Amino acid sequence: MRVAIVTESFLPHMNGVTGSVLQILRHLERHGHDAHVIAPAANGMPQDMHGAPIEAIPSLALPGYRNVRVGTSPASRLAVSLRRFRPDVVHLASPFALGWRGALAAERLEVASVAAYQTDVAAYTERYRVAATTGIAQTHIARLHRRATLTLAPSSDSARQLEHLGVDRIRRWGRGVDAERFQPARRDESLRARWGGEVVIGYVGRLAPEKQVEDLVALRSLPGARLVIVGDGPSRARLQAMLPDAVFLGHLDGDALATAVASFDVFVHPGESETFGQTLQEAHASGVPVVATGRGGPLDLVRMGIDGWLYRPGDLDDLRMRVADLAGDARKRRAFGEAGHDAVQERSWDSVCGRLLEHFDEARTLKRVDTSLRARRSIRPETPLPVVPARWQRYIALGDSLTEGLCDPAPDGALRGWADRLALLLASRGGLHYANLAIRSKRVADVCGPQLDRALQLRPDLVSVLIGANDLVKHRVDIPALAAELERAIVRLRATGATVVLVTPFLPGRRAAAIYTARFAAFATALGGIAARTGSVLIDTDLHPALREREHWGEDLVHLSSSGHRFLAYRAGEILGVPHAEALGALDASLHEQIDIGTGLWWSRHALPWVWRRLHGRAAGDGRVAKHDDYVYLGRSTAQRGVPARRG
Missing domain, CATH: 3.40.50.2000 (Glycogen Phosphorylase B;)
Known part of the structure; x- marks a missing residue:
């Protein structure tokens, strides 16, 4: 393999x-x-x-x-x-x-x-x-x-x-433990003598806020005990000031680490964010009982009253009581330590990695199934495929400048974005009534307000929604609130029986756009949940990384070029089952070339006007109306057709 x-x-x-x-x-x-x-x-x-x-x-x-x-x-x-x-x-x-x-x-x-x-x-x-x-x-x-x-x-x-x-x-899939390195035989009495104290309470890990090492302050002045801390990190100086009587050994590894752990009498682990807790396994392998917080990975590794104690998360009095219980009872420490040592002997890295190879084989099988499903359905397997009518008759596009079609002019100067091109693909199956309510600079609130109200009046049977980018680049954004507002709108559309296509917002493949990547990722994940709960079609643009390439972006480096609009339209056509959409897209792409502009023109035409609008509290879409506020008919005849009655 x-x-x-x-x-x-x-x-x-x-x-x-x-x-x-x-x-x-x-x-x-x-x-x-x-x-x-x-x-x-x-x-x-x-x-x-x-x-x-x-x-x-x-x-x-x-x-x-x-x-x-x-x-x-x-x-x-x-x-x-x-x-x-x-x-x-x-x-x-x-x-x-x-x-x-x-x-x-x-x-x-x-x-x-x-x-x-x-x-x-x-x-x-x-x-x-x-x-x-x-x-x-x-x-x-x-x-x-x-x-x-x-x-x-x-x-x-x-x-x-x-x-x-x-x-x-x-x-x-857990983690293995090196039982040959971590073992009770490494206990070093001379090392313990240098540390001082009758009972050694040890911690191993990063010295950082997420490890909550400061909670060990609760163990100060524990009679006869010496606190020994192994590790390094940004919190070390502060912790040394908080725990002046503790022994700080810094970072240790290899045999030095194994010897230190085996020389502890009690191992303590205060961190609440551990997904596993490898150091707990190493303490058990060394024959040392463990006291850990009752949250996360330790829940699976520490058996209460058998090889250690779990204390209530955040309860430092409980932490002190549990450690004091073991510190004051050598017989219990030995019994707990032996039980922990016995428990980890079957968790060798060889057996753990053997199970990992089994998981690899399962993943390869699942991938073949996924690929087969995608080939048959032209949709990501985890996205539920809604019941699709034989042919849609009324399609409405909602959104902002991307759906309006900025940077994608037709020969007559009119804009023709990805939704317009998708409408033509759908119309090839027998005609289509189409409205495009998208306006540049609009946000989620606009789609869920005026655009939604107008769409409901027109009673569509297919609606596409691409919105959110203008919200996500604001100084502050509440992504859960945005998603909740959008979900309410999708629920209203789905209640009418319309098929809803949700498209995740996307960014160009430019370094300057990277600061928004996490926001766009979070919003896209929220859209995935909305699609699953409402039975909508999700077009996850991250499945098409080519969309981020320079050739698909206009001269302003913010909106899709004609190439990008074509790319997105044909991907949407594939998912919606338009016959031969992929082949049509390849043919279309071969007939076009991308035109680029220089940096100077980009600043004068696009960057500076955008800055001016922001400084004056204005947006490019102020005062504009949708280019198709009512249905236009796309079909063999360009004459306006009456909107067909909705089928019951």
């Missing part, structure tokens, strides 16, 4: 994600499989590991973590790399930024992808007091894992989190 691994973290930065990837590579090499790793570039990164080449992707340092890198390459770069390697499956290790692009690249190449949920990024944003981004992080996680062929959750709690976000195809 050929396995490509796209990881958010790799050497020289050692953490749980990197450790898992190294174990997977070791297992793949041992069993004769080929591997290729794509990871954020960092100083000191090896060129190969366990027989697998390591491809370094351009990266930026994560604020607050100088040694942690975030990959910045687009999905197209990853697609080129994957195409060259020809993988059977793409493993996404703790995907978020680079992993999202890896998921898109795998989708583009029709390769199965397996996403291992390893880091609760949403919880981290909340812990870092950037709650405004927590919802965006959650929706991005949901969207990413729904894109993957299969998702691996490390614990029952994380599986429930993902299910709550609407992710399906979840399988449990």
